[in-house]
Amino acid sequence: MARVGFKKTFPAGTFNKAAVQGLFADFKTFVTNAGFNVLLDTADGIDFIRMGSPAGTAHDDIPHWAFSFQDYGTAGAILAYPVFGNDYLDPNAYAPSYTIVHSAWVGDPSPEIAFWFACDGAAGWWWLHGTAVDATSATGVTMRFAYAGTTSRRYPSDTHQGLCARYGIWDGWGDWNTPYARDETGMIRAGRWAGTWSPFGEGWSFSGKRHAGSPLPKMAVPQFPNRDGGISACVLGEFNEILILTDGYAQEETVVPGWIAMTGDANDQPYAVPAPESFTVL
Numbered sequence: 001m002a003r004v005g006f007k008k009t010f011p012a013g014t015f016n017k018a019a020v021q022g023l024f025a026d027f028k029t030f031v032t033n034a035g036f037n038v039l040l041d042t043a044d045g046i047d048f049i050r051m052g053s054p055a056g057t058a059h060d061d062i063p064h065w066a067f068s069f070q071d072y073g074t075a076g077a078i079l080a081y082p083v084f085g086n087d088y089l090d091p092n093a094y095a096p097s098y099t100i101v102h103s104a105w106v107g108d109p110s111p112e113i114a115f116w117f118a119c120d121g122a123a124g125w126w127w128l129h130g131t132a133v134d135a136t137s138a139t140g141v142t143m144r145f146a147y148a149g150t151t152s153r154r155y156p157s158d159t160h161q162g163l164c165a166r167y168g169i170w171d172g173w174g175d176w177n178t179p180y181a182r183d184e185t186g187m188i189r190a191g192r193w194a195g196t197w198s199p200f201g202e203g204w205s206f207s208g209k210r211h212a213g214s215p216l217p218k219m220a221v222p223q224f225p226n227r228d229g230g231i232s233a234c235v236l237g238e239f240n241e242i243l244i245l246t247d248g249y250a251q252e253e254t255v256v257p258g259w260i261a262m263t264g265d266a267n268d269q270p271y272a273v274p275a276p277e278s279f280t281v282l
Contacts, residue, residue, distance in 0.1 A: 002035050002051065005118030005275060008282040012133070015110035017076035020103045024069040024078050026282060027117065031067070035121030039087050044069045047087040050124030058085045058093070060165040063124030064179075065149050066095065075104040080147065082168045084179040094180035096191035098169050100147040106132055115145070116262070118276055124167070125149050125241045127273045129262040131251075143264025146172025148273060152225060153237030164231055170196070170242055172269060174204035181231040194225040198244040202226075207269055208246040218248045220255045220272050243272040 006026060010019050028046045032038055036048035039055050045068040049055075053062050066081040066088035078101040085093020106113060112133040119126035130145030151167045168178035174196050181192035196203030199221045210216050222238035225231075247270055249261035255272040263270045 002122035003118065003120040003274070003276045004030050004034050004280070005116065006030060006280040006282050008115050008117075010110070010113045010115075012112045013109040015106055015113045016103050017071070017074065020076035020078060020101055021069055023101060023115065024067065027067050027078070030117060031119055031121075031126070034119045034126075036119070036124075037121075040066070040089065044071075045088070047083065047089070048121075049083075051121040056086050060084065060167075063149065063151055063167040065126065068097075070099075072104075075102065077102040080149065080169055082149065082165065082177065082179040084165050094165075094188075094190040096177065096179060098147070098171075098177055100128055100169075101130070101145055106144060113144070114141075116279065118273070118279070119149075120274070123151075123240075123274075125151060125274070127241065129273070131264055134265060137265035139263065139265050141264060143172060143262075143268035146262070146264075146268075146271070148241055150176070150239045150241045153240050164192070168193075170239065172271060174202060174269075176225050176239075178231070183231075192231050193228065194231050195228040196223050197226045198223045200244055200246070203244070204269060208244055210246055210248070216246060219246045220244070220259075223271075241274055245270040245272055 031048050035051045038048045040047035047066040049064040064083040068079045070077045077099050079097040080100045081088045081095045081097050083095040088095040114131050116129040127148035131141040132144045134142040148170045150170045164181040165178040168176050170176045177193045180190050201207035220243040223242050223244045224238050249270050251263050253261040259272045260275045
């Protein structure tokens with residue numbers, strides 16, 4: 001089965017370095033179960049490419065990712081990498097890192113933390129959504145972790161290789177980070193990023209907010225990379241794995257067939273992602 005996912009909840013006071021290390025082990029298990037071609041598997045890292053792709057592939061249309069666990073003494077973190085090259089440890093690869101989970105981000109003692117994680121080896125994507133219980137939030141939770149390994153659907157006019165990798169790490173606060181892109185001078189640089197936009201506006205909080213009494217119904221619209229951060233390939237297709245929502249959706253509500261809503265508090269931008277038929281509860 002190519003598309004799999006899990007839900008895992010950490011009770012208040014338990015989200016620490018050991019919890020993050022256990023979460024990292026769960027990531028590795030589900031990436032493998034999703035059928036990705038695993039290129040490296042070590043105690044603190046896993047490098048994986050879309051199902052059916054050969055080892056050693058370096059191509060800007062083949063989604064290629066890595067996760068690693070980082071020990072920061074009293075804290076633990078999980079880093080994600082979009083990879084262009086043989087693997088994320090190859091010195092010749094473009095593989096910038098982005099922290100997607102950190103035990104110190106939620107305070108001490110930690111509130112109750114809930115995670116959803118899903119991935120699809122055949123399509124080549126993954127996503128992570130995490131919320132923290134928050135008594136000050138109207139919904140009772142705050143979105144603390146929102147990241148996805150997304151791919152971008154090309155426009156017919158944008159068919160040249162080498163301008164910008166067509167996959168990268170999206171976050172729920174309006175950025176999309178590719179493994180590499182050319183800057184204005186023509187130089188290839190790792191870690192170039194784009195902002196995001198949708199018909200609702202820019203890709204950060206409130207872009208789907210409706211005013212009180214608005215007749216606008218609950219809606220899902222595409223999200224697009226926006227020219228930013230020196231990326232010269234600014235005409236990219238919409239994301240294949242992210243839709244932006246108006247507010248009013250509930251967590252895991254069906255948006256369109258095969259897609260569910262991920263939400264937080266009133267200040268968090270709700271979004272939708274593809275989901276497995278069911279999540280394994282860990």
